[in-house]
Amino acid sequence: MTRSTDKTRVGVQINTATGFVRRLKRDDLTSADAPAPAHDPGGLLRALVTAQDWRTGAAFEAEGVAAAAALRAGGSPGAAGGIYQSLADCYANLGQHAHAFTLYEQARAAFEAAGDNAGIGSACRNLGACYANLGQNAQALPLHELALASYQAVGDRAGVGSACEALMQCCSNLARFDHALAWGEQARAAYEAVGDREGLSRACRFLGAQYTNTGQPVRALPLLELERAACEATGNRGGVGWACEALGSCYFNMRQYDRALPLYEQARAAYKAAGDRASEARVYQRLVNLASCFTNRSGDVVHLGGSLGGHGGFTRLSPDKIWYCGKQKNECKCGSCDGRCGPHKGCPCEDCFDFMQKHRQMHQMHQQQQQLFQ
Numbered sequence: 001m002t003r004s005t006d007k008t009r010v011g012v013q014i015n016t017a018t019g020f021v022r023r024l025k026r027d028d029l030t031s032a033d034a035p036a037p038a039h040d041p042g043g044l045l046r047a048l049v050t051a052q053d054w055r056t057g058a059a060f061e062a063e064g065v066a067a068a069a070a071l072r073a074g075g076s077p078g079a080a081g082g083i084y085q086s087l088a089d090c091y092a093n094l095g096q097h098a099h100a101f102t103l104y105e106q107a108r109a110a111f112e113a114a115g116d117n118a119g120i121g122s123a124c125r126n127l128g129a130c131y132a133n134l135g136q137n138a139q140a141l142p143l144h145e146l147a148l149a150s151y152q153a154v155g156d157r158a159g160v161g162s163a164c165e166a167l168m169q170c171c172s173n174l175a176r177f178d179h180a181l182a183w184g185e186q187a188r189a190a191y192e193a194v195g196d197r198e199g200l201s202r203a204c205r206f207l208g209a210q211y212t213n214t215g216q217p218v219r220a221l222p223l224l225e226l227e228r229a230a231c232e233a234t235g236n237r238g239g240v241g242w243a244c245e246a247l248g249s250c251y252f253n254m255r256q257y258d259r260a261l262p263l264y265e266q267a268r269a270a271y272k273a274a275g276d277r278a279s280e281a282r283v284y285q286r287l288v289n290l291a292s293c294f295t296n297r298s299g300d301v302v303h304l305g306g307s308l309g310g311h312g313g314f315t316r317l318s319p320d321k322i323w324y325c326g327k328q329k330n331e332c333k334c335g336s337c338d339g340r341c342g343p344h345k346g347c348p349c350e351d352c353f354d355f356m357q358k359h360r361q362m363h364q365m366h367q368q369q370q371q372l373f374q
């Protein structure tokens, strides 16, 4: 069957389903009443799932289960599996995971009777998702592994990606981070192969965060750069903020503060543009911490001088453009300072002057420090 006739068929089914719903509403059917019998329960339920009308779909449970039982008895277990699956989807989307679970189990049994690997794969994946939603990750693991095997058997790479991602999430929830990373890498490869950008983005985010948190910034950096580029391409500002913040944290952990600074700045701007004030405040705190990491060659933390006037000694610069360590160094070169290197005005000491010269992005940092300390 070609894609276009498939679409037409789904369209007809949605129209049929919408007609049903309209009729139900017109007849002012209360929840105590049974829905009008459907001519084709399987088709109707598929259409309702496509239309995401979970409530109406669930209302057809009795009729759907009866039709599925008849199909199984009549030697069409695959079609029966489809009906159970549609009903289960409705309950899962209504948040009734325990009930969805029993229906997915029936779908799985029917697909197994039909030898339908794709059906088994999706039933197992959904069973695993039910367990995960009920907080039972250990029980979800073997089901996701079964789903993976089924998808591999039919060569469904998108399915392989989703199963690996589900395994990644389960292992992460169970604090098995090494396993989570391995599954994440497999999910990433599968999504990359089928060109699923959203899936790839989720895998990159997970892996990037895990590598960052486990002190492996060199592995995290290329993934985070990929994620930043993907978010920039789709105009996802919050995503750009997240990626820049994570990149900044990598460089911060590597003690490359000059590289962390502009990234945190970009993160802050992106969060601001996205209206995410909590994240903006978090990055501001990172910037404050970062500022205390700028040290001169003697290891003393340096800050910019004050902006309330005064002179910059021999540098002839305004003190708010000079970095000071605040120590009594007696290294005044203009003859009018008290010998202290700052902290607000006067000659900087040799170490602090050296720091200033080494930093090419002086102006950028000056602006930064002004925002932080004034």
Ligand SMILES: [Zn+2]
Pocket (backbone or CB within 6 Å): 323, 324, 325, 326, 327, 329, 341, 348, 349, 350, 351, 352, 353
């Ligand atoms: Zn100094």
Ligand SMILES: [Zn+2]
Pocket (backbone or CB within 6 Å): 313, 314, 332, 333, 334, 335, 336, 337, 346, 347
């Ligand atoms: Zn001086």
